[in-house]
Amino acid sequence: MSYTIAFAGKGGTGKTSLAGLTVRYLVEKKGKPVLAVDADSNACLNEAVGLDVDATVGSLREDSLETIRSGADRPGGMSMEQLFDFQIQQALVESKGYDLLVMGRPEGPGCYCAANNIIRKYTDMLSDKYAYTVIDNEAGMEHLSRRTTHSVDLLMIISDPTVKGVKTAKRIYDLVEELSLDVQRSAVILNRITGDEGDRLLDLSGELGLEIGGLVPQDISVFENDLKGAPIFEIDESSPARVAFFKILDEIGIP
Secondary structure, three states: OOOEEEEEEEEOOOOHHHHHHHHHHHHHHOEEEEEEEEEOOOHHHHHHHHHHHHHHHHHHHHHHHHHHHHHOOOOHHOOOOHHHHHHHHHHHHHEOEEEEOOOOOOOOOOOOOOOOHHHHHHHHHOOOHHHHHHHHOOOOOHHOOOOOOOOOOEEEEEOOOOOOHHHHHHHHHHHHHOOOOOOOOOOEEEEEOOOOHHHHHHHHHHHHHOEEEEEOOOOOHHHHHHOOOOHHOOOOOOEEEEEEHHHHHHHHHHO
16 A cells, blocks of 8 residues: 655745655655545646646546537447546656656536545556655645545655744644544645744644644755756755655654
């Protein structure tokens, strides 16, 4: 069974960059196959890991619905479910040590239910083939209430260095408990720390009863990487953010 790491947090905290670094960590440190899942309709995990995406779960679902509406022939007499299963396999983007599946846009304005159900189903099906699954969820907490984050070994809740960010992390932490989601462990990562605000936020986190996984410093090399449009995979090994985050992952003890 795959060990699943999911990411949550409010927008702009850098969770996608840290999700990308987690994929890199697992590839480099563990040497076992990783499934990266971009479960955010505003897909950008592929950019973090440096892969081009030709098809998403959302677009494939639209294609399948159009096939039904048009009455077009299906290859080899496949049922719609068989055709969609085949298409999902084709949508996997393969790379050295890891593969990527992207949810993409949902089927209609404001409607995420079907797309989320599909990504959950196929994440569960595909994860059995991988030692690790890394899921980059959309920003906010709605994905939790829709129960698209479930059967998770480690939930990484990413916060920026603000009181608002830590309180949002607390709300996510509490929602996991309230919904009785199957999450074995949750840890808050304070990202983009520039000075002693980290100590003050650690105190606040302790008062709120949060488990802090660690602090990741603000890193000019990450900013420059983003400015060039380069994937986080290409960041130098001496990058302070990479060094700090890899140490956090070491200390968490991913099996």
